[in-house]
Amino acid sequence: MTAELRHLRCFLAIADEGTITHAAARLHMSQPALSRTLRALEDHLGVRLVDRSTHHLELTPGGRVFRDRAAAAVAAVDAALDPAGLTSWPLRLGHTGPALGEHTSELLRRWDRRHPQTPLELLRIDDRTAGLTRGKADIALLRAPFTQPGYVTEQLLTEARFAVVAVDSPLAGRTTLTLADLADEPVAINTVFGTTSLDLWPPTRRPTAVVPVTNTDDWHAAIAAGRAVGVTPASTPRMNAHPAVVYRPLTDAPDIPVLLAWRERGGHPAIPELVTLAREILTQGSEGS
Known part of the structure; x- marks a missing residue:
């Protein structure tokens, strides 16, 4: 056959x-x-x-x-076989949110100026690889290590982790928190594309309860209701803050890698230009900070 x-x-x-x-x-x-x-x-x-x-x-x-x-x-x-693709070939950039954080709009603006014939489509796709391995994206912004054979990655930066608690939680009055501070509380974990798992805690001091969620809205809701605490990248309070929760630096948790990933062969020809542009924007942002 x-x-x-x-x-x-x-x-x-x-x-x-x-x-x-x-x-x-x-x-x-x-x-x-x-x-x-x-x-x-x-x-x-x-x-x-x-x-x-x-x-x-x-x-x-x-x-x-x-x-x-x-x-x-x-x-x-x-x-x-899409007829629309015969006049232009969009470059699809997958992400699970919040893309490149506060640099996202600048990335899109500069791309449009430099590559007007190649539309850059920013696609939020809620799975572990932001649609990359399923062919829904040509290149993806990921916040987790990615080692699948046949793909190339480039780490752009790292993000600190923040603890997230309800505004009326006793922990909300602290200026910083540790993993041990959260260990006695249920932890909300996004099981679809989240950056947090119980492996973040030492084996002897892990939370005993997990509140599983599948999207950011439900994650925020669980924490705001006092049902759980959470851990998130530093870009979340900057780009997707919630009025009923507070974010506190988590001082003893490892940083989160932010990387671009794409197929090693047969990918969109404009991928190298996008990687170069992302690198350029982040370098300039670092120099100006």
Whole structure:
């Protein structure tokens, strides 16, 4: 069998929907036909992609890796066949917020002046790689180490971490906080793209409760209600402050790397210019501070 684009689209629908029934309805095809397509793809790859042992299908480890590859391949084909792309080729910069912080607007302004024929699209995509591994972004601003094979990274800067507590919390009266100060409180953790995990604390002094959230609004809400405390990059209070919480420097937590990541081969030809511009803006900002 030769794998075709339809095999990838069928697999991605199954991965997104979690059931053959819902995926078949989304694709307007019968369930038996979709199951046969999945089996054919697995036979071609020689790898089981989906664990069928439960009612709600789960991707195998190989399936999770292949999902990103399949999504990137489908996105590339769709982009190549988009008629709008024949007149201009936008450069898609993915991020999970707050992009390049206070430097974001300057990045966009200078890019528009220097590269008017190549639109720079700033896309907030809430996943760990800001859409990069799924082909939704050509280059991504990330706030976590990224070592996946086939990609290039360049660290632009590091950000300090801040503790975040409700305005009426006893901790709000402190000028600085430590990880130990937060360890007796539930911690709100963004499980989709957050920069905080329990590994930030020493094994012997970790918070015993976690409040999982999936977006910044719910994270702020949990902290503002006094249900949890949080840890965030220094750019958050500058770019996305919340009136019902306070931000205090976290003195003993490691800084967060801010980096650009892009594919090693076959990427957008304007990526080197964007990397150079980001470097230039941050260097000038540092010299002027």
